Amino acid sequence: MGCLEMPHHAVPDFTGKTKSEFNEAETMRPRAPSEVPLDARNGGRVKAQNVEATGLYRPNDNILTPAMRSPNYVQMSTAAAITLGVMKGYMHRTDCTRCLNLLLTYPEGCRANCAYCGLARHREAERDYADRNFIRVDWPAVPYDQVIDIVASGGDGGRFHRMCISMITHPNSDRDTRTVLSKWTARIKHVPVSILSNPTTMTRQDVQDLKDLGAEIFTVALDAANPEIFDRTRGRGVQSPHSWDKYWEILHAAAEIFGPERFGAHLIVGMGETDHDVISQVQAIRDLGGHSHMFAFFPERGSLMDHLPPVPRPQWRRVQIARYLIDYCGHHIRHMRFDAEGQIRDFGFPKGELDQVIAAGVAFRTSGCPGKESAEISACDRPYGDSPPRDIASYPFQPNGHDLRKIRSQLWRGMPDAKRVGREP
Ligand code: SF4
Numbered sequence: 001m002g003c004l005e006m007p008h009h010a011v012p013d014f015t016g017k018t019k020s021e022f023n024e025a026e027t028m029r030p031r032a033p034s035e036v037p038l039d040a041r042n043g044g045r046v047k048a049q050n051v052e053a054t055g056l057y058r059p060n061d062n063i064l065t066p067a068m069r070s071p072n073y074v075q076m077s078t079a080a081a082i083t084l085g086v087m088k089g090y091m092h093r094t095d096c097t098r099c100l101n102l103l104l105t106y107p108e109g110c111r112a113n114c115a116y117c118g119l120a121r122h123r124e125a126e127r128d129y130a131d132r133n134f135i136r137v138d139w140p141a142v143p144y145d146q147v148i149d150i151v152a153s154g155g156d157g158g159r160f161h162r163m164c165i166s167m168i169t170h171p172n173s174d175r176d177t178r179t180v181l182s183k184w185t186a187r188i189k190h191v192p193v194s195i196l197s198n199p200t201t202m203t204r205q206d207v208q209d210l211k212d213l214g215a216e217i218f219t220v221a222l223d224a225a226n227p228e229i230f231d232r233t234r235g236r237g238v239q240s241p242h243s244w245d246k247y248w249e250i251l252h253a254a255a256e257i258f259g260p261e262r263f264g265a266h267l268i269v270g271m272g273e274t275d276h277d278v279i280s281q282v283q284a285i286r287d288l289g290g291h292s293h294m295f296a297f298f299p300e301r302g303s304l305m306d307h308l309p310p311v312p313r314p315q316w317r318r319v320q321i322a323r324y325l326i327d328y329c330g331h332h333i334r335h336m337r338f339d340a341e342g343q344i345r346d347f348g349f350p351k352g353e354l355d356q357v358i359a360a361g362v363a364f365r366t367s368g369c370p371g372k373e374s375a376e377i378s379a380c381d382r383p384y385g386d387s388p389p390r391d392i393a394s395y396p397f398q399p400n401g402h403d404l405r406k407i408r409s410q411l412w413r414g415m416p417d418a419k420r421v422g423r424e425p
Helices: 038-049 078-084 121-125 144-152 173-187 204-212 227-234 244-258 275-288 313-328 351-360 401-413
Strands: 073-076 099-104 141-143 162-166 193-196 217-223 263-269 291-296 344-346
Touching: 038 121, 073 078, 073 144, 078 099, 078 144, 099 144, 099 173, 141 144, 144 173, 162 173, 173 193, 173 204, 204 217, 204 244, 217 227, 217 244, 227 244, 244 263, 244 275, 263 275, 263 313, 275 291, 275 313, 275 344, 291 313, 313 344, 313 351, 313 401, 351 401
Parallel strands: 099 162, 162 193, 193 217, 217 263, 263 291
Antiparallel strands: 073 099, 073 141
16 A cells, blocks of 8 residues: 555546546536445444454454444544554655544444445445545544543654544434543643534534533534535435535534634535635635635545546636635635636736745645644645545645646646736746
8 A cells, every 4th residue: 555545446546537627517416325235224234243342443354343432432534543653554745644533433324425425324235334434545443542542641742733523423423522522621731622513413502512611613514515516415315414504504603602713614626516606605604704624526435426527626726726815815706707607717816926825835735624833724634535645636735846836737727817817937
């Protein structure tokens, strides 16, 4: 294995084959899920085996243990497990992640069915929850007390700048998130906590409770950039329980309860929306005082969208820049120019300053909750979570000169007015 890519199956490779400037809505239709056998529903296979939990579980260990559930166990990204020292591994061009991304875990798994997600419910048909890939990597399970002991004793070498609890959709996840958060804040003061919430099961009081228990930042994975794509990919279109209005209700609650710079929303680019859809959401979130955390659509293996192309790089680069200008340069969507198909044609930003933004490279790094370097640099760097290392979408480190040359060529390839908006000489 050369990097974080999983070795078991070939990863879909559309990179370099996608010539269109953007992924059109008509193309980006999820496939229908297959029927889940009765004995596999709700973690049935795992519960039937009833084996004891024995500590670290690596995906595909195939020890079927119903005892491996939160809050006693959490899953974590492969990058976090390597940084924590509970797994060995090699990461391309980086040796750690700055964010300890934790995922609540249950044999029943996530009860939602989002079309782009490797954790979705329909995967009960072919893969137990603890073995499912998510944002392109495996998520080993670890006893939570062991995780706290390592970080509390400095065993991570101070490399984690942030911890994040991903709630998933499960009847116990609100209660267990409180427990996981409380145990952390009781012992660890130097690593702040973000919550990646599950609005579908939450009330405003739940948001308040998490703030009172010590969470620093609250995020909502809106993911889809307009209500139609939301419904198609994570609502009624795929027999999933989420609704756009409920997500926005909790996002508004987070803005009021956590306050400016302390909340954010995830958006995935390339699921059939226009640039204008994405940037409108970015602006709305910024107007509330929050930030947008962007993900490049990649066809996750086993998901209902695994047959579809990743976001074309020109679309991704121009949205990355537009988001950065709004979130960190005080720019506004009203100054940008879009074509009839809703794609950005002019950032409306002074050429010299745009050149500087591109040359600085921060706009192209993974976006998310901040770490200790600066407010603009995400602790949550998710190495290769939205692209293969050979064609990086979100850079989990500072892009170098070679990277920036590639980024510029990707950016301007899709913008015919490039000379007017800052092409490098
Ligand atoms: S709620 Fe989150 S974890 Fe569950 S299927 Fe949807 S995106 Fe995946």
